[in-house]
């Protein structure tokens with residue numbers, strides 16, 4: 485059995501196939517599990533005895549993390565340590581989902597798995613620290629991805645790209661920054677990649693994200709076109725204007741190079757526009 489933490493969220497929801505047990509702090513899942521509660525985490529995992537734990541429970545809003553660094557540390561680092569100890573106790577494989585925001589964005593081309601990382605803000609830093617704990621356990625798999633969009637188990641669509649599409653559909657003008665580059669990812673592809681690597685008992689660190697490295701602005705324009713919309717309502721803005729609203733620093737060029745997982749397992753990068761060409765419900 486594969487136990488998923490944060491299983492009501494976007495990434496946890498995306499794992500396909502049978503034998504899954506979804507846990508989360510929110511309602512709707514198979515079992516409530518707050519990963520910051522060490523005793524509850526140990527008990528649920530000891531009772532369920534999963535072969536694999538996919539750990540997706542996290543705080544993911546960089547600005548919320550920056551405003552409340554202790555809260556962020558408690559969920560993203562202490563929560564991961566609790567899940568790690570519980571996994572160790574039952575001998576389960578631990579799959580940890582990490583992020584492109586552990587990188588500083590200075591490289592200007594997509595990052596490889598072994599590139600030096602640190603995190604420019606609490607969100608990235610806590611994921612970087614959590615990764616180090618996870619690596620202390622031999623039976624681990626770390627999968628990093630970037631800027632996901634798709635559907636959660638509750639049917640809701642999540643992701644920057646839907647904000648763009650929904651705004652244009654409503655005739656609104658929007659402003660999108662051109663200076664932030666990444667490799668946007670269709671979360672269904674990432675979920676399939678996770679499942680394939682679990683089924684093949686992969687270990688170590690891998691990247692899996694979109695095939696295109698492009699700016700937020702370019703992504704918004706292409707996504708609008710893929711969805712059959714006129715992109716002229718998207719206005720380009722520069723970073724200074726956004727930083728007036730954002731609390732956390734963002735790396736400028738934070739894409740992921742997914743060639744290792746393709747080379748070793750034949751899994752291609754995600755097509756970030758695939759799901760957008762069909763009519764959106």
Ligand SMILES: NC(=O)c1ccc[n+]([C@@H]2O[C@H](COP(=O)([O-])OP(=O)(O)OC[C@H]3O[C@@H](n4cnc5c(N)ncnc54)[C@H](OP(=O)(O)O)[C@@H]3O)[C@@H](O)[C@H]2O)c1
Pocket residue numbers: 489490491492493494495496508509510517518519520539540541542543544559563581582583584611628629630631632633
């Ligand atoms: N989405 C992306 O673009 C993206 C990109 C790269 C990496 N990732 C990583 O992938 C992982 C999953 O992200 P996601 O996008 O699926 O986020 P998400 O949709 O916010 O899902 C995370 C889930 O964890 C829950 N959670 C929060 N605190 C918890 C706790 N103490 N115990 C148990 N569950 C808790 C959240 O509940 P609440 O909603 O109530 O907080 C939410 O349901 C994260 O580590 C994230 O950094 C995501």
